[in-house]
Amino acid sequence: MAIDDSAPAPNSERAACISPLASRRAIRAGRVQGSTAGFAPGYLQGNLAILPKALADDFLQFCVRNPKPCPLIGVSEPGSPHIPALGQDLDIRTDLPGYRVFRASTDYERVSDLCEIWRSDLVTFVLGCSFTFEDALMRAGVPLRHIDHGRNVPMYETNMPTAAAGRFHGPTVVSMRSFKPSNAIKAILYSDRYRLAHGAPLHIGQPEAIGIQDLSKPDFGDAPVLEEGDIPVFWACGVTPQVAIRNARPDFAITHEPGMMLITDVSAEAAEFSVMATPA
């Protein structure tokens, strides 16, 4: 599976896509081609993983055992293309700009809707993504180098293994963002508030300490931009479950096209409070 990311593209639809519902309807109507970055600000966007029911229990275990790279925000009933808790009139088959369909191979077919290939045994997993904390950092005035340079975030396989579940296993993949030191501190504090979007980083400083031999050569995404005095900060990345799915070699699986996320009706702020323990 050649995983890569499509850069956030200027999109004339974006200005009209303030609400999650309007965003999904514009995507469903074929009026959005590229990344969903910047759509429906303040609402959770999600990585997508769709698996046959026979593999779904193991993948659910994988997510539960690895909550930093795989923060679960929704799971469908088998066969249902809807997840009512994530959005009004939401249809998994049509509401993302692009999908990758895997059939017992690391090669994939790219499709723009799933209506013709949908099956009654498919279970959909939606996992939080880094757009949420990146929004929060930008609102707080913390520059993101890759966005300022119109690039994708660089991503790296590390020497930190995930906790395996059934056939799902592999390394933790991290994304790297670099900051001047005072902003690195802010980035740690602000991202920690968004546990459904990978939360606080896993590592800061020396790339070699987590098995990254050459920071300039990411495994996924674009080459990093580091300014003088920058310190690299590494977050758990949503590519981790994609690599685990690749390693499991399922007969059939679907993911989103990188950067083309499911836009939910769930407020990023409210969701963080809803996962807190509530008194009995």
Added chain:
Amino acid sequence: MAIDDSAPAPNSERAACISPLASRRAIRAGRVQGSTAGFAPGYLQGNLAILPKALADDFLQFCVRNPKPCPLIGVSEPGSPHIPALGQDLDIRTDLPGYRVFRASTDYERVSDLCEIWRSDLVTFVLGCSFTFEDALMRAGVPLRHIDHGRNVPMYETNMPTAAAGRFHGPTVVSMRSFKPSNAIKAILYSDRYRLAHGAPLHIGQPEAIGIQDLSKPDFGDAPVLEEGDIPVFWACGVTPQVAIRNARPDFAITHEPGMMLITDVSAEAAEFSVMATPA
């Protein structure tokens, strides 16, 4: 003013000093000689600065303008040795193990109580100290190198100026604690919760970026301990206001002996919530 810190010393009284009131009474009775580290866990301890009323307004401004190094937790009425909001039966003159008395000089006299030199124009300022967040880090299982090695924390004058007020001015002084990277992230997150104890760090990584030429030679405290792969983390330090007082050359001033703090009745956790804005 030769500022130095006395190392946290084993103290047979410490076990008996679970409550703040019992701690202050033991100190008042002369049964505690050394550092107050570890006394009354969970309660705020404070740095002390006592100035004549004529200088107090400027010093208050200095604290307000520099809240990271100078987090105000209490101010007395002029002439009063009590601060009722900070503790029951609390007497500033007797309830710290040691004091430094300055008289228009950087030299000082060391005294164990202030009863004979107390004046009707003295205003007492109590400022939060790092013991609070150090307690929180240790409870969270994050090792503190200086404590594990029985040393004082190393402190450094930086190239970051404070905001001056009247005659009070000078550099921001920082304390340095080093951690393996994953613990550095935790240290940033946990310390941020204790804004009255300097809050989140000011800097991480390269010492030169904040004007520290040689990390092995601190301006105050003991030499640092760094393990392989450690990353240095720098917090605003309570020595900052002491340096500002030194620079102001007051005719008369009193500070605590470093490490020998005022133990208050204020819960460190509760205090953080009380400083949040409350709805009208």
